[in-house]
Amino acid sequence: xxxxxxxxxxxxxxxxxxxxxxxxxxxxxxxxxxxxxxxxxxxxxxxxxxxxxxxxxxxxxxxxxxxxxxxxxxxxxxxxxxxxxxxxxxxxxxxxxxxxxxxxxxxxxxxxxxxxxxxxxxxxxxxxxxxxxxxxxxxxxxxxxxxxxxxxxxxxxxxxxxxxxxxxxxxxxxxxxxxxxxxxxxxxxxxxxxxxxxxxxxxxxxxxxxxxxxxxxxxxxxxxxxxxxxxxxxxxxxxxxxxxxxxxxxxxxxxxxxxxxxxxxxxxxxxxxxxxxxxxxxxxxxxxxxxxxxxxxxxxxx
Amino acid sequence: xxxxxxxxxxxxxxxxxxxxxxxxxxxxxxxxxxxxxxxxxxxxxxxxxxxxxxxxxxxxxxxxxxxxxxxxxxxxxxxxxxxxxxxxxxxxxxxxxxxxxxxxxxxxxxxxxxxxxxxxxxxxxxxxxxxxxxxxxxxxxxxxxxxxxxxxxxxxxxxxxxxxxxxxxxxxxxxxxxxxxxxxxxxxxxxxxxxxxxxxxxxxxxxxxxxxxxxxxxxxxxxxxxxxxx
Ligand SMILES: Nc1ncnc2c1ncn2[C@@H]1O[C@H](COP(=O)(O)OP(=O)(O)O)[C@@H](O)[C@H]1O
Ligand SMILES: [Mg+2]
Numbered sequence: 001x002x003x004x005x006x007x008x009x010x011x012x013x014x015x016x017x018x019x020x021x022x023x024x025x026x027x028x029x030x031x032x033x034x035x036x037x038x039x040x041x042x043x044x045x046x047x048x049x050x051x052x053x054x055x056x057x058x059x060x061x062x063x064x065x066x067x068x069x070x071x072x073x074x075x076x077x078x079x080x081x082x083x084x085x086x087x088x089x090x091x092x093x094x095x096x097x098x099x100x101x102x103x104x105x106x107x108x109x110x111x112x113x114x115x116x117x118x119x120x121x122x123x124x125x126x127x128x129x130x131x132x133x134x135x136x137x138x139x140x141x142x143x144x145x146x147x148x149x150x151x152x153x154x155x156x157x158x159x160x161x162x163x164x165x166x167x168x169x170x171x172x173x174x175x176x177x178x179x180x181x182x183x184x185x186x187x188x189x190x191x192x193x194x195x196x197x198x199x200x201x202x203x204x205x206x207x208x209x210x211x212x213x214x215x216x217x218x219x220x221x222x223x224x225x226x227x228x229x230x231x232x233x234x235x236x237x238x239x240x241x242x243x244x245x246x247x248x249x250x251x252x253x254x255x256x257x258x259x260x261x262x263x264x265x266x267x268x269x270x271x272x273x274x275x276x277x278x279x280x281x282x283x284x285x286x287x288x289x290x291x292x293x294x295x296x297x298x299x300x301x302x
Numbered sequence: 303x304x305x306x307x308x309x310x311x312x313x314x315x316x317x318x319x320x321x322x323x324x325x326x327x328x329x330x331x332x333x334x335x336x337x338x339x340x341x342x343x344x345x346x347x348x349x350x351x352x353x354x355x356x357x358x359x360x361x362x363x364x365x366x367x368x369x370x371x372x373x374x375x376x377x378x379x380x381x382x383x384x385x386x387x388x389x390x391x392x393x394x395x396x397x398x399x400x401x402x403x404x405x406x407x408x409x410x411x412x413x414x415x416x417x418x419x420x421x422x423x424x425x426x427x428x429x430x431x432x433x434x435x436x437x438x439x440x441x442x443x444x445x446x447x448x449x450x451x452x453x454x455x456x457x458x459x460x461x462x463x464x465x466x467x468x469x470x471x472x473x474x475x476x477x478x479x480x481x482x483x484x485x486x487x488x489x490x491x492x493x494x495x496x497x498x499x500x501x502x503x504x505x506x507x508x509x510x511x512x513x514x515x516x517x518x519x520x521x522x523x524x525x526x527x528x529x530x531x532x
Contacts, residue, residue: 205391206393208353209391209393210404210408211380212351212352212353212380212385213380213381213385213404213405213408214377214378214379214380214381214382214383214405214408214409215377215408216374216377217373219408302352302353302354302355302376
């Protein structure tokens with residue numbers, strides 16, 4: 001049974017120490033809000049990128065035939081036309097684009113320079129294929145066999161390795177953001193436990209008194225835990241709101257800058273739940289930290 | 303009701319402050335605890351209110367061995383004991399009312415019960431008009447009366463008072479002693495630590511005397527017995 005003190009017994013209103021906890025929790029909540037905002041944006045961008053790339057296949061009809069012999073532009077053109085016809089009639093393919101010699105020249109010219117003539121240079125033909133559904137294995141397979149029937153040396157590129165890199169990279173960033181949020185919450189817990197321990201020793205004489213009057217640990221500790229939960233809860237909400245304001249400002253500024261390296265913060269509507277969960281989680285964890293500290297400290301009395 | 307057998311107490315690794323203390327207090331007994339300063343009176347009080355557990359020997363309170371009792375059982379034992387500390391130990395930020403109300407609130411009494419009982423007892427110790435005063439603005443004697451009111455408000459089975467008349471002038475001192483005797487007649491066991499010889503000569507109660515940590519049980523002072531006889 002937890003007895004609730006009828007009124008304040010030990011702690012003065014406006015007791016010192018609360019302000020320190022509140023400051024730490026506000027700052028840490030701002031940081032974890034930024035971390036969570038960053039993580040949500042990253043997750044959002046990742047799925048946008050993956051969606052954009054996953055439904056695409058690039059087919060390269062190489063300029064040389066496997067044995068090192070350069071093929072004539074006419075041969076390449078003929079192969080490309082055949083492939084175009086075959087792909088266009090394949091169900092599940094929504095779009096086919098051929099990048100022929102001129103298009104490819106345009107693509108490579110920045111690396112080679114305008115002055116270099118590509119006339120004598122063997123250039124491949126690239127065909128971009130857009131699928132109606134991403135990652136359709138059967139469709140990809142049938143495209144592979146069709147293309148290889150038309151031109152065996154052709155390469156069908158599904159961007160899987162690039163996608164795998166993107167997934168790995170964004171997973172690392174997500175883990176880093178999660179780790180940052182975890183560390184800041186851990187800081188809150190450590191600060192709360194430390195501050196509670198300090199307040200307990202500050203009130204040691206009064207606590208001893210209640211103890212010898214026969215008050216239970218829960219009864220004595222309740223007041224400390226209550227006061228911590230109140231200040232931490234308020235501070236966590238303030239910190240989260242501040243963090244969201246910073247994100248808004250940051251997004252507005254990033255939008256202003258041309259070619260901004262930082263993508264504007266953006267996430268799904270439902271993801272806003274995280275910013276309710278965050279302060280609740282901080283408060284809950286700090287409640288347990290305070291309770292544990294209080295009961296462990298009181299438990300050392302006979 | 304209260305039994306000490308070969309009890310020893312030391313603080314941490316220091317010397318033994320109490321050595322081989324053995325005595326029994328029956329329900330309704332009234333004893334003085336005397337001895338020179340530093341003899342261990344306050345330390346013995348601490349053992350009695352379970353502020354400290356004995357380093358050796360057996361302390362049995364209300365039929366329960368305090369060392370083997372659970373923490374909950376010790377809490378229940380403590381709730382039956384009222385203590386007037388030598389230094390009062392009032393909570394400085396609480397009013398006289400709230401200080402006196404503490405034991406009742408710890409027992410979980412209802413607010414109106416608390417209000418009635420506290421108001422009544424503050425009148426009884428003559429502090430009705432200081433009900434909302436903080437201890438710091440009250441005199442030593444007034445603080446002591448609050449401490450006494452707090453100790454007796456829960457109708458304890460055992461009342462311990464550590465030099466309770468030390469800060470009181472004679473008239474109030476004797477009035478407080480009469481209050482204790484009144485409680486005693488209603489069944490409360492009382493132990494009063496004092497080195498006030500006049501007090502012990504005036505009230506006819508047996509004496510526990512401590513000297514260098516050793517306890518002896520003596521009959522009431524001869525003068526007090528003489529007074530009682532006539
Ligand atoms: N908390 C403590 N820690 C260590 N020594 C103590 C403590 N309290 C009392 N003592 C020592 O125990 C001895 C007895 O003290 P005390 O019980 O206060 O005697 P009295 O109340 O008879 O004056 C003294 O020598 C004192 O220094
Ligand atoms: Mg003393």
